Amino acid sequence: MSFNTSKTDEAVAFAESRLAATVVRGPVSMPTCDARANHCRLPGSDLWFCSYGFPVTLSFGEGTYMRLQIPWTGSGQTSTAGQDVALAPTMACVSSADAKIDFHQGFQQFAWRVPVAMLTRKLAALTGEAIDGPLNFTAALDLQTPNGRALREILSNLANAANNLPGPAGRLVLAELEQALTTSLLVTGTHNYRPILDGPVRGIAPWQVRRAEDFIEAHADDPLTVEDIVTATGASARSVFRAFAEHRGYSPMEFLKRTRLKRARLMAESGLPALTVTEIALSCGYGDLSRFSKDFLAAFGETPSTVLRRHRSVY
Structure with missing residues (x-):
């Protein structure tokens, strides 16, 4: 035309x-x-x-x-x-x-x-x-x-x-x-999905990686430690970290952070009137509000308060 x-x-x-x-x-x-x-x-x-x-x-x-x-x-x-x-x-x-x-x-x-x-x-x-x-x-x-x-x-x-x-x-x-x-x-x-797109493809990997990822996703809101993740796999810490490095290009704790940030983004985008940045951080396993804001900004290019405020305006 x-x-x-x-x-x-x-x-x-x-x-x-x-x-x-x-x-x-x-x-x-x-x-x-x-x-x-x-x-x-x-x-x-x-x-x-x-x-x-x-x-x-x-x-x-x-x-x-x-x-x-x-x-x-x-x-x-x-x-x-x-x-x-x-x-x-x-x-x-x-x-x-x-x-x-x-x-x-x-x-x-x-x-x-x-x-x-x-x-x-x-x-x-x-x-x-x-x-x-x-x-x-x-x-x-x-x-x-x-x-x-x-x-x-x-x-x-x-x-x-x-x-x-x-x-x-x-x-x-x-x-x-x-x-x-x-x-x-x-x-x-x-x-907001560039961190996933730029990261390694999550495909076939050893059982240690798959079991660790399943455990992390199920307990991402909890205060997890490296010892918790290693214990859940039933393998040695060296085996788990080596498998992540070879097949994911990052550590289990980095996967934990990415999982928490994805959940935090979804919570912020809900725009619920009573929701605060502190509540989002705590709900997603972050005890340090300053660290949470810095990680969120690095992952998505804007602060959690900005995302929450924008979506709250149309709630």
């Missing part, structure tokens, strides 16, 4: 009707423009190219998709979840459906709308673990890193394929590139 108009009122009407946007700030004294939009329906998502030809601010309500904005020329800004991202060809943005976007004069962008469920399925496949909590991205995404440049290149190839490869063969290529873009976003963007 393609859209072209030289009338600003038609461009505004298009944004409101086809993109479900609300115009917060429209063109001033600009009856004519050069507005263009192209839409490609992919197997599981939607790719848009938008160029309004005039300054405009659009607001989008809550939905079930993530939006990846990759600026092509010019500059703009996206405000979402308390974060402001200055958009440029070197800086993309990942936002939920709830966002306000400023299109400056001459700004052109690709916007990929991908269902959260699709990202979650891909994340589960990549990590081998069930994803049982919300997927939260940091809005800013640097396109100057090696992963960022690769992501931009995949999107460029996807756009070229959409324009030049018709028919069944073209649809197969689009499906493969869509999957590649999904994976690229997950490994490039910063989100």
Whole structure:
């Protein structure tokens, strides 16, 4: 689908009707423009190219998709979840459906709308673990890193394929590139599941590792010690630690910390009005509140109080 108009009122009407946007700030004294939009329906998502030809601010309500904005020329800004991202060809943005976007004069962008469920399925496949909590991205995404440049290149190839490869063969290529873009976003963007995604794959391992992990997950809220974990396996401490190092790349105590932090994140995201950071820390086996906050920040890029406050506001 393609859209072209030289009338600003038609461009505004298009944004409101086809993109479900609300115009917060429209063109001033600009009856004519050069507005263009192209839409490609992919197997599981939607790719848009938008160029309004005039300054405009659009607001989008809550939905079930993530939006990846990759600026092509010019500059703009996206405000979402308390974060402001200055958009440029070197800086993309990942936002939920709830966002306000400023299109400056001459700004052109690709916007990929991908269902959260699709990202979650891909994340589960990549990590081998069930994803049982919300997927939260940091809005800013640097396109100057090696992963960022690769992501931009995949999107460029996807756009070229959409324009030049018709028919069944073209649809197969689009499906493969869509999957590649999904994976690229997950490994490039910063989100709350990156510690799992960046860590070793949890697959086949000796019985000592599996038994220790089962014990840790069942008693993660308790004040566990190395001796407790070793006793539960029935093996020597040296055997347990060597098996973890070889097959996981970290120690049993690191696995305990990761398990506790995942539970703490889920508790904070519940947004329960009476819940406090101290209660979360104690419930997840942390006796030191300062250590808990530092570990949480290192794992997820934000403090537990920030997560709790954000989710409490919509409780």
